[in-house]
Amino acid sequence: GQNIDQPTEMTATEGAIVQINCTYQTSGFNGLFWYQQHAGEAPTFLSYNVLDGLEEKGRFSSFLSRSKGYSYLLLKELQMKDSASYLCAVRESGGATNKLIFGTGTLLAVQP
Amino acid sequence: EAQVTQNPRYLITVTGKKLTVTCSQNMNHEYMSWYRQDPGLGLRQIYYSMNVEVTDKGDVPEGYKVSRKEKRNFPLILESPSPNQTSLYFCASSLWAGNTGELFFGEGSRLTVL
Secondary structure, three states, rough: EEEEOOOOOOEOOOOOOOEEEEEEEEEOOOOOEEEEEEEOOEEEEEEEEEOOOOEEEEEEEEEEEOOOOEEEEEEOOOOOOHHHEEEEEOOOOOOOOOOEEEEEEOOEEEEE | OOEEEOOOOEEEEEEEEEOOEEEOOOOOOOOOEEEEOOOOEEEEEEEEEEEEEEEEEEOOOOOEEEEEOOEEEEEEEEEEOOOHOOOOEEEEEEOOOOOOOOOOOOOOOEEEEE
């Protein structure tokens, strides 16, 4: 079956570092995505991992371990505007379907 | 500006009254998809289209129809809406094959069926 797990909520302090974990069990794997979604808005793309290891993009980094079915999103130097929901999504197979299976999201609250 | 545009953004309707949510993208993307987002359930795919005249069911297609007569447009049709279709709907598009397949989302359409 398909299962993507991530914590429901997290709280962190402005300027700190936070790590949001995601574990997945899917029938196939062809990439893992992280999206950011502010309340009432559309999800926006943050990162993509298809091979094991760390991908860094500014204050955001994402890590993937395919053997463990595990990924994390690391946010550094947190800002108030980082308060949002973070969605982990897995693409099960290649080809044209480009179907993403989404987790339910982690709501991050950044406090002063 | 590259974007996915949905209309209407907000709609309140009554059970059984047919409605269409339009979706248009200006990025020449082959792939388009509709998702619904409900609390505690995340984003679930309703239908997708790999190109003009090619559509297929996602995970929750019941009660919905789609069409893809032009590359840029992918309307979602609710022939006879019911209260369980009250949700936040997102249209998304992407290039297919050969890149990350990053999905670009529209701003969402919040539908309430009374």
